[in-house]
Each structure stands twice: as structure tokens, then as C-alpha cells.
Amino acid sequence: MNTHSPAAADSGASATDVFRQSGRSGAGADIPLERAQALIGDAIKAMNDIAEKHSMTYEEFNILKGWLIQVGEDGEWPLWLDVFLEHTIEDIVTRDRKGSKGSIFGPYYVPGSPVVQSPATIPMRDDEKGTRLKFTGRIADVDGNALTDATIELWQADEEGYYSQFAPDIPEWNLRVTVPVDSEGNFEINTIQPAPYQIPTDGSTGKMIAAIDGHAWRPAHLHILVKAPGHQDLIQQLYFPGDEHNDDDVAQAVKPELMLDPQPDGEGGRTAVYNYELDKA
Ligand code: MBD
Ligand code: FE
Numbered sequence: 288m289n290t291h292s293p294a295a296a297d298s299g300a301s302a303t304d305v306f307r308q309s310g311r312s313g314a315g316a317d318i319p320l321e322r323a324q325a326l327i328g329d330a331i332k333a334m335n336d337i338a339e340k341h342s343m344t345y346e347e348f349n350i351l352k353g354w355l356i357q358v359g360e361d362g363e364w365p366l367w368l369d370v371f372l373e374h375t376i377e378d379i380v381t382r383d384r385k386g387s388k389g390s391i392f393g394p395y396y397v398p399g400s401p402v403v404q405s406p407a408t409i410p411m412r413d414d415e416k417g418t419r420l421k422f423t424g425r426i427a428d429v430d431g432n433a434l435t436d437a438t439i440e441l442w443q444a445d446e447e448g449y450y451s452q453f454a455p456d457i458p459e460w461n462l463r464v465t466v467p468v469d470s471e472g473n474f475e476i477n478t479i480q481p482a483p484y485q486i487p488t489d490g491s492t493g494k495m496i497a498a499i500d501g502h503a504w505r506p507a508h509l510h511i512l513v514k515a516p517g518h519q520d521l522i523q524q525l526y527f528p529g530d531e532h533n534d535d536d537v538a539q540a541v542k543p544e545l546m547l548d549p550q551p552d553g554e555g556g557r558t559a560v561y562n563y564e565l566d567k568a
Contacts, residue, residue: 295490298453299362302394305452306365309398334380357491365394367492369506374539377522380433385429386564388544393510395450400440400463417446417479420549425470426513426563434565435473438517440465441530443481443508480557481507482550483532496537505538506530509547511550518565525561 318326337343358367362433373391381389386509401410426437442452442463451461462481468474484505488491496503506526513521524540525547526533533541 291519295361295363295493296486297340297455298450298487299366299490301362301453303362305397308392334559349534354491354495357494361490363487363490363492364456366490369394370486370492370538371443375453375541377464384519384566386566387513387521387523388542389522390542390545391538392522392541393524393538395400395453396442396510396512397452398511399465400442400465401460402438402465402467405467405469405473406465409462409476409478410458410460411462411479412458415445415461415479417482419552420478420480420521421552421556421558422478422509422547422561423473424561424563425473426468426474426515428518428562429564429566431564432516433468434515435470435472437467437468437472437513437518437563437565438465439476439506440512440514441476441478442510443478444484446479446482448482448484457512478509483507483508483530486537492533497562501537502535503537504532505536506541513563513565515565517568519568521565 297351310473313408317345324364338348358364370500373393377391378390403409407479421443426439428434440463442450445457445462449457451463462474464478466476473477485509486496486503486505488497488503495549507530508524508526511521511523511525523545525545528546528548547559547561549559552558
């Protein structure tokens with residue numbers, strides 16, 4: 288096995304562990320009866336309607352069963368659900384926000400990244416490949432008042448499209464950082480331009496995408512989590528104009544408000560600005 292290729296089973300197992308430890312799971316038993324009947328009941332009905340509509344055969348039923356068993360064995364449920372369903376949930380829960388737009392969390396967040404004061408350089412290898420990117424901005428409330436207790440977390444793929452802790456041979460906190468804003472609500476994070484990300488093609492999620500002749504690519508993106516006391520957490524991703532997958536993201540998580548437009552800094556790197564406004568909690 289090529290140890291530099293994040294096999295589905297490796298990245299999936301890590302994503303499943305991280306999700307279990309996040310405290311976000313385990314709520315299933317607490318869905319109130321009426322909501323459970325609506326959501327689970329309709330999901331079961333939708334599956335049966337699809338089978339009926341397309342006269343699904345036993346052969347197809349068994350292939351589906353095999354795929355879904357494999358999604359679980361490879362630990363790919365976090366990936367599968369975040370790619371195919373999370374964008375709709377995110378749209379629903381952020382509908383009434385006045386402040387900055389968010390996007391999906393995805394399976395590769397890890398809490399507790401190193402805290403570095405602004406102007407910060409993200410933890411990276413001495414020979415980290417990629418165009419340097421200076422990312423700056425300000426964090427405010429929806430009335431423009433600086434939120435001086437805010438922190439911004441950033442996590443991203445490297446130049447080859449791999450995330451630390453989900454691919455082998457990358458330092459634990461590589462390209463993951465937590466930055467408190469300064470006394471005026473400003474931050475500066477020095478990082479590298481991320482690469483487009485291809486979800487593992489050797490796992491069951493990849494097989495299902497291949498079966499519909501789809502592609503497994505997400506456009507290059509930065510993942511962001513902004514927190515400030517008394518305000519709603521902002522889970523976000525930022526994208527780059529001109530990426531060939533901005534219009535056909537497999538995870539359908541791109542929005543026009545989420546474009547960063549880095550400019551050359553005259554020294555071979557690039558600079559980009561994004562200012563945040565957070566809604567009250
Ligand atoms: C990613 O990097 C990602 O951001 C999402 C949402 C799904 C799979 C991989
Ligand atoms: Fe990602």
C-alpha cells in the first residue's frame with residue numbers, strides 16, 4: 288500500500304473516532320417521538336418509494352446492502368453524510384442569520400489546535416509546499432462592533448490535498464491553528480494556499496460516486512470556525528475564484544459569499560482579506 292495515499296479505511300476510521308469523541312453523537316435516542324416519526328418514518332418511506340419507482344431488483348438491493356455495510360466498516364459515515372446531506376442541514380439552520388454566511392463542517396475538524404497569537408503563522412513543516420497566503424480580517428457583531436474576545440480556528444488540506452490526522456506521515460497539528468483576535472478584533476494568519484480535495488476513491492463512498500459516473504472532487508478550501516462569547520459559532524469554508532470545482536463541488540457547499548480573492552503580495556505570495564460579522568446567540 289502506498290502510505291502517502293489516505294486510504295478510505297484510514298481516513299474514515301479517524302473521522303469516525305473524532306466524531307464519537309466530539310460529543311455530537313449519541314443524541315439519536317433523544318429525538319422526540321413526533322420528530323422521530325416524521326424523520327425516520329419519511330426516510331423509510333422515501334427509500335421504499337424509490338425502490339417502487341424504479342422497480343429495484345434483488346441484485347440491486349444486495350449491491351446496495353454491500354455498499355452500505357462497507358461505508359460503516361471503512362468508517363466513512365461521517366464522510367458520506369457530510370458530503371451528501373450536511374449542506375441541506377446547514378442551509379436550514381442558518382436561514383435567519385444576518386451576519387456572515389457559513390458552510391458545512393465536514394469530517395476533518397479536530398478541536399484543540401495550537402493557540403498562536405496574531406500575527407500568527409499556522410503550524411507547518413519546514414519544507415511545506417504551496418504558495419504562501421496571508422489571510423487577514425476583522426471579527427465584529429452585525430452592527431460592526433469589534434468582538435475582541437473572538438477566536439478564529441483554521442484547518443485545511445496541504446498542497447497535495449491531505450489533512451493532518453486523517454492521512455499518514457503528517458505532523459499532528461499541521462495546518463491547524465486557533466488564533467485569538469487582537470484588541471481591535473483583527474487577525475492575521477500566515478498559511479499556504481490549499482489544494483483541491485478528492486475524497487478517497489478506494490472506499491465505498493468513492494464507489495457509489497463512480498457508479499453514477501460522478502467525480503469525487505471538492506474545490507480548494509479553507510475551513511474556518513469563529514467563536515465569540517454571546518454570539519453564534521460561525522462554521523465556514525472559504526473558496527478561491529477560478530477553481531474548476533467551484534460549480535460542481537461533490538459536497539455542494541460553495542456559496543458566492545464565500546469567495547476569497549487573494550492578490551499577489553509582490554514577493555511570490557498572496558494576501559486575502561475576509562471580515563466577519565457574527566449573529567447574537
Ligand atoms: C472535506 O475536506 C470536506 O471539507 C468535506 C465537507 C467533505 C469531505 C472532505
Ligand atoms: Fe475540507
